[in-house]
Amino acid sequence: xxxxxxxxxxFLLAQPIQASNILFTDDFTSNNLENWTVVxxxxxxxxxxxxxxxxxxxxxxxxxxxxxIDIDGIACTTEIIPQDLDLAEVNNYEFEFEWYFxxxxxxxxxxxxKWQDTANWYGxxxxxxxxxxxxxxxGKAESLYNNWGYYQFEADQSYSFKISVINDxxxxxxxxxxxxxxxxxxxxxxxxxxxxxxxSSGDIFQSSSWFDNLIVKxxxxxxxxxxxxxxxxxxxxxxxxxxxxxxxxxxxxPSIARWGCALTSITMILDYYDIKLLPTNQKLNPATLNAxxxxxxxxxxxxxxxxxxxxxxxxxxxxxxxxTPTLEYQWLEGKTNNAVEKIGMDQPVILQLPGHxxxxxxxxYSQADIFIKDPAYNRNLLNxxxxxxxxxxxxxxxxxxxxxxxxxxxxxxxxxxxxxSDQIPAELKIYQEHINSFENEEQTKVKIIQSLAxxxxxxxxxxxxxxxxxxxxxYTYDTKGxxxxxxxxxxxxxxxxxxxxxxxxxxLIEITNQFTLLRDLLKTLYEAREITTKYAYLxxxxxxxxxxxxxxxxxxxxxxxxxxxxxxxxxIPYSTVIRTLAPSR
Numbered sequence: 001x002x003x004x005x006x007x008x009x010x011f012l013l014a015q016p017i018q019a020s021n022i023l024f025t026d027d028f029t030s031n032n033l034e035n036w037t038v039v040x041x042x043x044x045x046x047x048x049x050x051x052x053x054x055x056x057x058x059x060x061x062x063x064x065x066x067x068x069i070d071i072d073g074i075a076c077t078t079e080i081i082p083q084d085l086d087l088a089e090v091n092n093y094e095f096e097f098e099w100y101f102x103x104x105x106x107x108x109x110x111x112x113x114k115w116q117d118t119a120n121w122y123g124x125x126x127x128x129x130x131x132x133x134x135x136x137x138x139g140k141a142e143s144l145y146n147n148w149g150y151y152q153f154e155a156d157q158s159y160s161f162k163i164s165v166i167n168d169x170x171x172x173x174x175x176x177x178x179x180x181x182x183x184x185x186x187x188x189x190x191x192x193x194x195x196x197x198x199x200s201s202g203d204i205f206q207s208s209s210w211f212d213n214l215i216v217k218x219x220x221x222x223x224x225x226x227x228x229x230x231x232x233x234x235x236x237x238x239x240x241x242x243x244x245x246x247x248x249x250x251x252x253x254p255s256i257a258r259w260g261c262a263l264t265s266i267t268m269i270l271d272y273y274d275i276k277l278l279p280t281n282q283k284l285n286p287a288t289l290n291a292x293x294x295x296x297x298x299x300x301x302x303x304x305x306x307x308x309x310x311x312x313x314x315x316x317x318x319x320x321x322x323x324t325p326t327l328e329y330q331w332l333e334g335k336t337n338n339a340v341e342k343i344g345m346d347q348p349v350i351l352q353l354p355g356h357x358x359x360x361x362x363x364x365y366s367q368a369d370i371f372i373k374d375p376a377y378n379r380n381l382l383n384x385x386x387x388x389x390x391x392x393x394x395x396x397x398x399x400x401x402x403x404x405x406x407x408x409x410x411x412x413x414x415x416x417x418x419x420x421s422d423q424i425p426a427e428l429k430i431y432q433e434h435i436n437s438f439e440n441e442e443q444t445k446v447k448i449i450q451s452l453a454x455x456x457x458x459x460x461x462x463x464x465x466x467x468x469x470x471x472x473x474x475y476t477y478d479t480k481g482x483x484x485x486x487x488x489x490x491x492x493x494x495x496x497x498x499x500x501x502x503x504x505x506x507x508l509i510e511i512t513n514q515f516t517l518l519r520d521l522l523k524t525l526y527e528a529r530e531i532t533t534k535y536a537y538l539x540x541x542x543x544x545x546x547x548x549x550x551x552x553x554x555x556x557x558x559x560x561x562x563x564x565x566x567x568x569x570x571x572i573p574y575s576t577v578i579r580t581l582a583p584s585r
């Protein structure tokens with residue numbers, strides 16, 4: 001474990017850093033708090049009451065060019081943060097300040113290193129000569145490695161502090177001497193908003209802290225970009241033991257902790273776009289989103305695969321209620337520049353690795369690596385993962401067209417979608433999906449997904465070939481994201497006509513016209529070079545095309561095709577054509 005931590009330290013320290021980009025300063029000469037906001041001032045046992053000093057309520061104030069507060073009373077806590085300092089999109093930063101210790105060193109003194117809200121923060125706590133790095137997540141104290149340090153303080157003295165946050169590495173200096181350095185570990189803040197100052201009393205009733213000459217600097221490289229995507233973890237105690245999808249049916253370890261990477265990733269994306277409620281009026285988190293998806297006919301595909309189009313449908317529902325963005329889904333190839341382009345447009349993306357999904361929320365100065373929010377692992381950069389990027393999933397704010405066609409099937413099933421020009425649609429995306437368990441080698445069954453965004457309203461030909469009876473699921477979405485689900489179980493080879501219209505419910509009709517089936521067979525045989533001349537293929541296809549449209553003379557065409565096939569027998573697999581005589585389009 002020690003060697004692993006050391007290697008991570010070296011990696012973090014090796015990252016290029018941009019030295020000086022000042023985000024906020026205050027020397028407290030203005031004698032007012034217009035740049036500051038008090039976010040809490042309350043007693044432990046009577047939260048409605050403020051901290052006291054000698055029997056009277058006390059508050060933060062600026063005196064003689066220093067910001068501070070004096071407390072002398074029962075247990076309480078108060079925090080004050082810069083009003084206009086937003087660190088949500090800053091990956092690396094440091095801040096310096098002077099800290100004055102009046103009266104005595106034997107009292108609580110605190111500073112906030114990261115702050116999200118009163119139940120989620122990191123702070124430096126000093127009592128006597130001891131220095132403790134504190135971490136509170138969801139109101140619970142969390143432990144950190146190497147979070148203790150010591151320094152010989154004296155009363156009525158000022159000390160120069162510098163604290164840096166580089167990725168997950170937190171370092172503290174006092175008077176240019178490094179005092180402690182620790183690597184953060186899960187659980188993390190959902191989002192880091194700012195730094196600040198904190199004061200408290202407990203067993204020791206008295207506390208007095210005064211600060212001066214605050215400077216906050218970004219250490220991010222010029223050219224870096226980081227979006228303020230909140231961080232959720234699939235193994236968060238609040239939801240880690242919830243059943244994922246209907247995983248009791250296909251896994252011995254059915255929890256969100258094991259399978260919830262895609263679920264947790266899309267939760268982060270929704271939260272980023274301020275979609276924080278569900279139609280059930282529940283607060284959005286992986287558990288509530290999982291429950292909502294489980295109750296939707298299109299929520300999951302196969303064994304626990306998120307149907308991203310069900311999520312876009314959800315965004316449309318919430319947009320109608322709360323005027324939040326409707327999100328359009330787009331599948332992109334697994335290229336870093338695809339992620340960079342979308343992030344550059346302020347659109348975080350979901351990144352697919354083999355068996356794993358995570359969020360891309362920024363890029364480094366070279367645009368060669370992606371900052372990530374990983375729901376499973378303690379990693380900050382995509383290059384820290386050993387596997388190749390398979391795809392990029394984009395969710396674009398929109399209030400227009402959510403129409404989509406999605407086909408899901410097993411790898412053993414061959415499904416071909418053909419448009420009215422007898423071509424596979426150029427924009428059709430075909431890819432594989434599965435999820436690996438976070439804690440063992442178990443994985444879900446692989447599904448082949450075929451998706452077509454904004455399909456044209458037309459009649460599509462759907463050819464399905466199967467050795468065994470297996471299920472094929474077809475999801476058609478109209479412009480408003482409303483879904484029609486068509487399910488097939490096919491053995492052998494069959495043709496279907498899919499009537500798609502983005503304004504109404506789609507229909508699926510099995511093609512039984514034997515000449516339509518024959519045309520499809522002829523095309524397949526010609527493409528496989530089992531029909532050896534183009535002339536033979538075109539001659540038979542032409543006759544089958546006439547027969548396909550002439551319902552009155554089909555028996556006549558059947559005899560003519562049989563005779564022509566006999567004449568062309570040396571160029572075609574005669575017995576296959578005659579035995580099937582099952583027409584095609």
